[in-house]
Amino acid sequence: MAYWLDMDSFNGILKELSADNVVYAPVKMTGKGAFSGTDLVAYREISGVEQIEFKEKSRFSPKEIVFPITQTLLYFTEEEYAVPGTGEKGIIVFCRPCDVNAFKRLDEIFLRNGGRVDSYYRELREKVRFFVIECAESFDSCFCVSMGTNRADGYDVFIRAAGGGFLCDVRGDLATLFEKFGGPAEMSLRFIEENKTKVSIPESVDQSVFGHGIWREYASRCIACGRCTVSCPTCSCFTMQDIFYEDNPNRGERRRVWASCMIDGFTAMAGGHGFREDHGDRMRFKLMHKISDFRKRFGYNMCVGCGRCDDVCPEYISFARAINRVDALMKEAVENV
Amino acid sequence: MLDINTKKLMKNAYRITKHRGITALRVRVLGGGLDAGYLDVIKAIAERFGNGKVHITTRQGFEIPGIPMEKIPGVNRLLAPVIQGLEVEMGVGIADVNGGYPAAGTRNVSACIGNSVCPFANFNTTELAGKIEKLIYPNDFHVKIAVTGCPNDCIKAHMQDIGVIGLVLPVYDPGRCMGCGACVKNCRKVASGALEMVNYKVRRDHRRCLGCGECVLKCPTSAWTRGDQYYRLVIMGRTGKKNPRLARTFLEWVNEGAVLKVIGNMYGYIEKYIDRSLPKEHVGYIVDRTGLPVFSQEVLQGIELGSLGRAAGFIPFGGYTY
Numbered sequence A: 001m002a003y004w005l006d007m008d009s010f011n012g013i014l015k016e017l018s019a020d021n022v023v024y025a026p027v028k029m030t031g032k033g034a035f036s037g038t039d040l041v042a043y044r045e046i047s048g049v050e051q052i053e054f055k056e057k058s059r060f061s062p063k064e065i066v067f068p069i070t071q072t073l074l075y076f077t078e079e080e081y082a083v084p085g086t087g088e089k090g091i092i093v094f095c096r097p098c099d100v101n102a103f104k105r106l107d108e109i110f111l112r113n114g115g116r117v118d119s120y121y122r123e124l125r126e127k128v129r130f131f132v133i134e135c136a137e138s139f140d141s142c143f144c145v146s147m148g149t150n151r152a153d154g155y156d157v158f159i160r161a162a163g164g165g166f167l168c169d170v171r172g173d174l175a176t177l178f179e180k181f182g183g184p185a186e187m188s189l190r191f192i193e194e195n196k197t198k199v200s201i202p203e204s205v206d207q208s209v210f211g212h213g214i215w216r217e218y219a220s221r222c223i224a225c226g227r228c229t230v231s232c233p234t235c236s237c238f239t240m241q242d243i244f245y246e247d248n249p250n251r252g253e254r255r256r257v258w259a260s261c262m263i264d265g266f267t268a269m270a271g272g273h274g275f276r277e278d279h280g281d282r283m284r285f286k287l288m289h290k291i292s293d294f295r296k297r298f299g300y301n302m303c304v305g306c307g308r309c310d311d312v313c314p315e316y317i318s319f320a321r322a323i324n325r326v327d328a329l330m331k332e333a334v335e336n337v
Numbered sequence B: 001m002l003d004i005n006t007k008k009l010m011k012n013a014y015r016i017t018k019h020r021g022i023t024a025l026r027v028r029v030l031g032g033g034l035d036a037g038y039l040d041v042i043k044a045i046a047e048r049f050g051n052g053k054v055h056i057t058t059r060q061g062f063e064i065p066g067i068p069m070e071k072i073p074g075v076n077r078l079l080a081p082v083i084q085g086l087e088v089e090m091g092v093g094i095a096d097v098n099g100g101y102p103a104a105g106t107r108n109v110s111a112c113i114g115n116s117v118c119p120f121a122n123f124n125t126t127e128l129a130g131k132i133e134k135l136i137y138p139n140d141f142h143v144k145i146a147v148t149g150c151p152n153d154c155i156k157a158h159m160q161d162i163g164v165i166g167l168v169l170p171v172y173d174p175g176r177c178m179g180c181g182a183c184v185k186n187c188r189k190v191a192s193g194a195l196e197m198v199n200y201k202v203r204r205d206h207r208r209c210l211g212c213g214e215c216v217l218k219c220p221t222s223a224w225t226r227g228d229q230y231y232r233l234v235i236m237g238r239t240g241k242k243n244p245r246l247a248r249t250f251l252e253w254v255n256e257g258a259v260l261k262v263i264g265n266m267y268g269y270i271e272k273y274i275d276r277s278l279p280k281e282h283v284g285y286i287v288d289r290t291g292l293p294v295f296s297q298e299v300l301q302g303i304e305l306g307s308l309g310r311a312a313g314f315i316p317f318g319g320y321t322y
């Protein structure tokens, strides 16, 4: 069912929903960009629709809502431990189609990988309902069409910001609420059907490309800052930290914290060895995971083509171009057989 | 029969040069930035009245040499749009734009390129340079002021009577920190080692922090973000024959209001303590004579240092003497 709502009625809905839900959306924070005089678009809890940034792409993805950067897994004393709760409320996430698809990838990793379920992830993930923001136009760096992630399914509400109000396609039990606040409307869903950036995914990538000079080039360009992976909606690596409180080291907590294959220390082992020190090797590992290795296990690619990695790289390294270069190398290899 | 009042000529921003009867005009370029269109005016003056050459000064102005002294009124009329655009429109009180510059003692307020271009910059340097110019110009006292966007000090604020350095208070969100250590390592390498890792999270020692904002720039997760904007004021740096030295910190972590007020107050201090038997006494030498406490007492009048602000009680200026 589709409904049209003006700003006030949409806020009426948000107000009712907020009783039982925490609502997250991309928010533009003035002056919070790294460079002075620039803004940061990232996920924050909101109470009104006017707080939502509908125009710009968020720098960070919504994954941090169900996979927090720092998450306390348990508190411990000498005798016992306690697992923190996540509250009673549901979670509503305003995000774009690619991000909904990214959650599907996270689900594979956290819920269906190796026959184990990550209960911490599941607990938060089960609370989530998606309010999908329609992409009116593709951003320059997006390549969702190439990745087949331009369409979103599994949402509760699909929103088009139009004419000072919102056209919403509503599924499931929320329809009653929308009916109360909005008027009936016609809506045909629109998805992005073409991006400026296009990638061609190699059918398979084998070790023949591992020795190629492009990795030496990336080794000389990449500074291993990790921005690409931290902004990526599908990167899911984490590390564990046991904290002993400074004023009482007999107590503490165990946390899980994001980690990145691009950042120093990811492959650190006892004795100080690391087996992927070279930045070009890290780039290759990341790329293989995103467009080949994940697919081998789950049948589709990990990367959703959101283009955030390209947007944030301070060294202007384009992941999309890297994919295309590897594709070209593989085609060359096939031709040379 | 050339009869020139050299005092007036110099006050009008012209020079007595080594060539008799020939002068040079110094054009102020506030904060070092100007619309390219003004270059046509500079060019026209140089070609029509000067010797066709332009010298770029260390204070980010243009010096146009080779101008016969009797041409000054004509030059001033041609200069009017520059004074209008770069001074009057910035709010500087100049009554007659056709008469050339009304004073030359207080020099052009120079500025690094700041946050309109530079990624390190903590604020808009040109804007602050404009506010300072509006406050202190025209004025005959010999004062040099420069504004720089961050502690890298590209404008060499440390060589000025007053150097204004832009700071940012880094704000930390421990929940967003993934403990990558990039900020800690970088602060140690390029700034002051104000950060350390404690229990996998970052601790900042404010007493050692320069407010450069490098940690904000380096953080991949935006655990560090920009907090409030502050300034550090370094004072009484100078080159020259008598005891050249770098400026030292007088105020730190103060706001713009305090910066402007101190600069304004300093002119009152000069008025009160300048040695009028000299043709001109630079403010730094006045401070050498009166001592810092007298200077502080005058310039800190009515200043709100704020909760973070601090003022130096003693400054070991150093430098060297020949």
Ligand code: SF4
Pocket: A228, A231, A232, A233, A234, A235, A290, A302, A303, A304, A305, A306, A307, A308, A309, A310, A319
């Ligand atoms: S690899 Fe880049 S384009 Fe692909 S999902 Fe991650 S951030 Fe988006």
Ligand code: SF4
Pocket: A221, A222, A223, A224, A225, A226, A227, A228, A229, A262, A312, A313, A314, A315, A316, A317
């Ligand atoms: S953002 Fe760019 S420089 Fe940083 S780790 Fe990723 S590819 Fe390397």
Ligand code: SF4
Pocket: B112, B113, B114, B115, B118, B119, B120, B121, B122, B148, B149, B150, B151, B152, B153, B154, B155
């Ligand atoms: S002083 Fe700082 S802000 Fe100014 S140009 Fe240099 S680095 Fe950039």
Ligand code: SF4
Pocket: B170, B186, B187, B191, B192, B193, B194, B195, B204, B208, B209, B210, B211, B212, B213, B214, B215, B216
């Ligand atoms: S602002 Fe500069 S000195 Fe202060 S903690 Fe950050 S990097 Fe270090």
Ligand code: SF4
Pocket: B176, B177, B178, B179, B180, B181, B182, B183, B184, B202, B218, B219, B220, B221, B222, B223, B224
């Ligand atoms: S750079 Fe950011 S994420 Fe890394 S340790 Fe510093 S605050 Fe934490």
